[in-house]
Amino acid sequence: MSIVNILIQSTLVALYLFLAICIGLLFMGIARKVTARIQNRVGPPIYQNFIDVGKLLAKKTNIKHNWIFDFAPLFALAGVLLALAYLPMGGYKMLSGTGDLILLLYIIAIPALGFALGSGASANPNAGVGVMRALTLMLSYEMPFLLVLLALMIFYNTASLSTLLEKQMSFAWGIVALPISALAADIALQGMMMEKPFDIPIAPHEIASGPLVEFGGKYLGMLMLYSAGSVVLETTLFVDLFLGGGVVLNPATYGVVAYVVNYLVWFALIFVVWMIAVFINAVFPRFRIEQAFKFYWKWPTVIAAIGLAQAYIMSVFLGVIP
Amino acid sequence: MEILGIFGIFVLVPLIGSVIAYLFRKYAVAVAAIFAAVPSIALYPFYDTNVSRIINIGVKLNLTLDPTTWFFMLMLDTLAFSALLFAIPYIKKAQGNFATLILVALAGANGVLMARDFLSLYIFWEMMSWATYLLILRKSGEYARRYLLFGVLSAYFIIMGIGIVYYYTGSFLYSATTGIPMSGWFWILLFLVLGFGVKMAVVPLHVWAPYAYCAEQPFVAFLSGGLSKLGTFGILMAMYSIAGISILQGFGTFRGVSLFGYPFALLGAITAFIGTVLAIFQDDLRKLLAYSSIGQLGYVMVGLGLGTSLALGGAIFHAFNHAFFKSLLFLGAGAVIYRTGKYKISEMGGLGYKMPFTFLFVLFAIFALAGIPITSGFISKWMLYEAAIAKKFVFIAPLMLIASVGAFLYCFRILYGVFLGQLSEEHKDVKEAPAPMLAAMFILMLPLVIFSIVPGWILGWISKILVSMGLKPLEYSTFAYYSPIGNANMLIMWIAFMLLFMVSMIIFMMKKARVVDQLDNYLAGEAPTQVQLHAAHNFYKPLKDTWAPVLKYSINRAYEKFSQFFVEGFKEIRKMYTENPQDYAAYMGIAFLIFVLVGWWLL
Numbered sequence: 001m002s003i004v005n006i007l008i009q010s011t012l013v014a015l016y017l018f019l020a021i022c023i024g025l026l027f028m029g030i031a032r033k034v035t036a037r038i039q040n041r042v043g044p045p046i047y048q049n050f051i052d053v054g055k056l057l058a059k060k061t062n063i064k065h066n067w068i069f070d071f072a073p074l075f076a077l078a079g080v081l082l083a084l085a086y087l088p089m090g091g092y093k094m095l096s097g098t099g100d101l102i103l104l105l106y107i108i109a110i111p112a113l114g115f116a117l118g119s120g121a122s123a124n125p126n127a128g129v130g131v132m133r134a135l136t137l138m139l140s141y142e143m144p145f146l147l148v149l150l151a152l153m154i155f156y157n158t159a160s161l162s163t164l165l166e167k168q169m170s171f172a173w174g175i176v177a178l179p180i181s182a183l184a185a186d187i188a189l190q191g192m193m194m195e196k197p198f199d200i201p202i203a204p205h206e207i208a209s210g211p212l213v214e215f216g217g218k219y220l221g222m223l224m225l226y227s228a229g230s231v232v233l234e235t236t237l238f239v240d241l242f243l244g245g246g247v248v249l250n251p252a253t254y255g256v257v258a259y260v261v262n263y264l265v266w267f268a269l270i271f272v273v274w275m276i277a278v279f280i281n282a283v284f285p286r287f288r289i290e291q292a293f294k295f296y297w298k299w300p301t302v303i304a305a306i307g308l309a310q311a312y313i314m315s316v317f318l319g320v321i322p
Numbered sequence: 323m324e325i326l327g328i329f330g331i332f333v334l335v336p337l338i339g340s341v342i343a344y345l346f347r348k349y350a351v352a353v354a355a356i357f358a359a360v361p362s363i364a365l366y367p368f369y370d371t372n373v374s375r376i377i378n379i380g381v382k383l384n385l386t387l388d389p390t391t392w393f394f395m396l397m398l399d400t401l402a403f404s405a406l407l408f409a410i411p412y413i414k415k416a417q418g419n420f421a422t423l424i425l426v427a428l429a430g431a432n433g434v435l436m437a438r439d440f441l442s443l444y445i446f447w448e449m450m451s452w453a454t455y456l457l458i459l460r461k462s463g464e465y466a467r468r469y470l471l472f473g474v475l476s477a478y479f480i481i482m483g484i485g486i487v488y489y490y491t492g493s494f495l496y497s498a499t500t501g502i503p504m505s506g507w508f509w510i511l512l513f514l515v516l517g518f519g520v521k522m523a524v525v526p527l528h529v530w531a532p533y534a535y536c537a538e539q540p541f542v543a544f545l546s547g548g549l550s551k552l553g554t555f556g557i558l559m560a561m562y563s564i565a566g567i568s569i570l571q572g573f574g575t576f577r578g579v580s581l582f583g584y585p586f587a588l589l590g591a592i593t594a595f596i597g598t599v600l601a602i603f604q605d606d607l608r609k610l611l612a613y614s615s616i617g618q619l620g621y622v623m624v625g626l627g628l629g630t631s632l633a634l635g636g637a638i639f640h641a642f643n644h645a646f647f648k649s650l651l652f653l654g655a656g657a658v659i660y661r662t663g664k665y666k667i668s669e670m671g672g673l674g675y676k677m678p679f680t681f682l683f684v685l686f687a688i689f690a691l692a693g694i695p696i697t698s699g700f701i702s703k704w705m706l707y708e709a710a711i712a713k714k715f716v717f718i719a720p721l722m723l724i725a726s727v728g729a730f731l732y733c734f735r736i737l738y739g740v741f742l743g744q745l746s747e748e749h750k751d752v753k754e755a756p757a758p759m760l761a762a763m764f765i766l767m768l769p770l771v772i773f774s775i776v777p778g779w780i781l782g783w784i785s786k787i788l789v790s791m792g793l794k795p796l797e798y799s800t801f802a803y804y805s806p807i808g809n810a811n812m813l814i815m816w817i818a819f820m821l822l823f824m825v826s827m828i829i830f831m832m833k834k835a836r837v838v839d840q841l842d843n844y845l846a847g848e849a850p851t852q853v854q855l856h857a858a859h860n861f862y863k864p865l866k867d868t869w870a871p872v873l874k875y876s877i878n879r880a881y882e883k884f885s886q887f888f889v890e891g892f893k894e895i896r897k898m899y900t901e902n903p904q905d906y907a908a909y910m911g912i913a914f915l916i917f918v919l920v921g922w923w924l925l
Contacts, residue, residue: 057829057832057833058833059833060833061836062833062834062835062836063835063836063837063838063842064835064836064837064838065837065838065839065840065842066675066837066840067678068674068675068681068741068742070830070835073826073830074823074826074827074830077822077825077826077829078819078822078823078825078826081822081825081826082815082818082819082822085818085822095814095815095818098802098809098810098811098814098815099809099810099811099814099815100807100808100809100810101808102704102707102708102808102810103695103700103704103810103815106693106694106695106700106704107695107815109692109693109694109730110694110695110696113689113692113694113730113734116734116737116738117685117737117742120734120737120738120742120743121674121675121742121743122843123672123742123743123744123745123840123841123843123856124843124844125744125853125855125856125857126844128738128743128856128857128858128861129857131734131738132857132861132862133864135730135731135734136731136862136864136865138727138730139724139727139728139730139731139865142723142724142727143724146720146723146724146727147720150711150716150719150720150723153711153807154711154714154716157807158807158808159708159711159805159807159808160807160808160809208844213843213844214843214844217833217835218829218830218832218833218835219835222826222829222830225829288864289864289865290864290865290867290868293864293865293868294868308716312714312716315714316714
């Protein structure tokens with residue numbers, strides 16, 4: 001690969017990442033508006049989150065507690081961008097050819113760990129409690145989610161996301177082939193995005209936004225960019241795993257047109273996935289953390305296990321090879 | 323070089339050093355560190371040597387230095403050196419004793435690695451085991467007894483295995499194993515794997531570990547990181563060198579994995595899960611690390627059981643990573659304990675601001691433990707997962723994966739409880755750990771960074787081991803590694819991460835920030851001006867409450883009940899000493915009758 005080629009590729013990746021963050025901020029604004037309308041309020045305009053981030057990043061007074069505090073915005077933003085770069089968006093593979101699903105799974109942990117470090121360094125007890133809840137919640141939803149991933153990897157016989165997209169395009173979307181797993185994955189997604197009833201770690205009325213409690217100014221602004229990135233990350237993960245990544249036209253035959261169309265389809269699909277989460281969020285109260293743990297290790301795990309059994313039977317006993 | 327010379331460097335030098343170091347009294351540990359440095363530096367020229375010689379002293383003995391031995395020696399000798407370097411300021415009382423015993427354990431360990439016959443294996447194994455016992459005894463007699471009980475059990479298992487081999491072949495050599503029937507192989511391998519499995523602390527033989535790992539931290543770093551790898555080495559040799567892949571396949575296969583290995587792989591996955599869950603709820607820093615160690619060695623056991631190239635390579639690599647990051651964690655814990663004198667996580671807090679270098683080293687070890695891709699800890703876990711998933715093992719893979727999520731929980735418990743959160747009043751004057759301690763930790767951190775950027779180097783060494791055992795080599799290039807179902811390229815990941823980190827750095831640097839006191843906190847409009855609370859006590863309480871019905875069962879307590887049963891039983895038996903001669907006469911009569919009846923039946 002020549003230098004020019006590498007430069008073009010990395011510019012494209014940078015563009016995709018920038019767009020992803022913008023889409024994330026837009027989605028957060030839409031969520032606020034939709035939630036407000038459901039609850040019969042007027043709500044802020046949908047571009048409100050852009051204004052918020054701009055204001056926070058431009059603030060003159062920023063305070064921090066110590067140098068470990070800085071880990072949070074740095075690792076969170078860099079980590080979420082790295083994770084996004086490993087996730088195909090609208091069929092554009094970016095780096096996903098050079099790392100697979102397991103790598104992605106562990107890259108997703110980088111921003112979370114950085115965020116946890118920074119908030120832990122704030123010496124506010126609320127932050128510690130919040131991170132404890134976030135990690136417990138993670139242990140909860142990962143149980144069904146890992147079983148779902150396993151079902152996909154066993155059925156499609158690959159751990160590579162780009163190969164997974166190709167196989168979904170040629171065979172059938174994951175949601176058609178493994179509908180039970182898709183259901184479990186969507187329930188797990190609600191916890192992964194920390195939307196109600198699983199917004200336990202950030203519970204504003206109990207623990208003052210938990211891990212976020214001490215962050216302000218540029219720190220909060222960067223963490224908002226991080227959460228915008230993770231909205232896109234999590235919805236895209238679901239779309240890539242079960243909805244074929246929004247790939248409807250084969251780029252090999254249709255060229256640039258395919259990329260544009262696929263991008264639009266991908267956008268529509270992540271919007272649908274995000275809206276499902278927002279609707280559930282708007283009408284549910286909050287679980288306690290131990291209830292969330294029991295819930296996740298009970299029903300979604302059973303559903304995911306049935307999905308895994310289905311994938312196993314289809315792949316091993318029936319010999320379905322996508 | 324002649325094998326006896328190599329034997330001299332790696333076994334006799336530490337042994338002689340152990341005597342000399344003892345004489346130096348107050349400087350014993352420093353002198354011992356020099357003697358430990360000799361083999362760990364002398365090792366490098368022997369890369370890629372393959373010398374072996376059979377020595378006949380009535381029985382045939384065999385000493386060998388090959389890539390397998392070299393690889394494990396690299397781990398153990400580096401760890402021993404770092405542990406002794408760390409111990410220079412740490413060990414205050416009876417220095418000579420400590421230095422001598424560590425060097426004897428090192429000599430024993432090197433001997434075990436070089437032995438290619440059961441007799442010298444057993445001698446060196448016992449040498450290492452007894453030195454370990456005495457080192458634990460320095461801390462507590464009770465803990466040492468628990469170790470001893472399982473150490474003896476392990477030795478019995480190994481002796482049984484050796485006995486069966488000798489019965490069939492009449493030789494102690496590893497290579498002379500022709501003519502053993504399959505049933506014989508089954509018992510030999512079972513006894514050897516269980517015997518070495520005790521050292522690896524595989525559930526349910528793990529009970530000694532949480533007690534033994536409460537001994538002095540530099541030694542524990544060597545024990546947990548280094549000596550437990552002798553268990554890995556033993557199982558590796560027993561299954562893939564002494565028996566070999568064809569005999570393992572002879573037990574029947576399940577998707578290309580030996581039916582003998584599969585149960586042990588499953589046991590390893592269960593060990594990983596149990597170790598992790600128990601680690602989450604510990605408040606004693608040393609016990610937390612001990613259970614975590616049990617869990618991580620469970621991963622190694624999975625790889626050893628599965629025995630495909632990828633799995634076995636992953637197991638060896640994970641053993642290597644575990645050696646370094648777990649020793650680093652134990653040394654970090656040692657530095658904290660040395661400075662504060664506390665070992666309960668909930669009593670510390672905020673030490674990261676006072677001990678920044680220790681914090682960074684521990685943070686890096688924790689990245690490796692949790693499997694964050696910027697360390698080599700990720701690569702070995704990746705290999706093990708992909709090996710299990712590629713073979714479609716639906717019980718082993720999820721257990722390993724969920725255990726690794728659980729690892730995040732206890733990792734953060736260490737980071738938050740010890741290094742972050744509020745700094746308490748009594749720790750206001752805590753200083754950074756002394757220079758030798760930091761140097762020791764730095765040495766241990768290096769391989770974790772280097773092999774995450776250039777995994778090709780270490781995968782090359784591991785591949786050589788696998789080829790020498792008759793397996794396929796690993797698929798890798800300098801920066802990337804491949805499995806049947808996926809691949810990952812570390813160079814691209816590192817460059818992308820660095821670039822994106824710079825992007826967030828630029829956004830971050832645009833505005834300056836002012837530093838405020840740790841108690842200048844947002845309190846949601848509460849009345850007090852400050853809240854002095856380090857929220858680390860009983861950290862995962864909600865989770866613990868949820869797990870309570872399961873946690874009430876304890877293997878440890880089961881063993882204790884079992885031993886209690888015998889104690890009670892012996893008490894009953896003791897009642898037969900009634901001090902009445904007529905009773906004794908009656909016993910003799912009954913015994914005579916039994917002898918006569920049994921003898922008559924036998925004849």
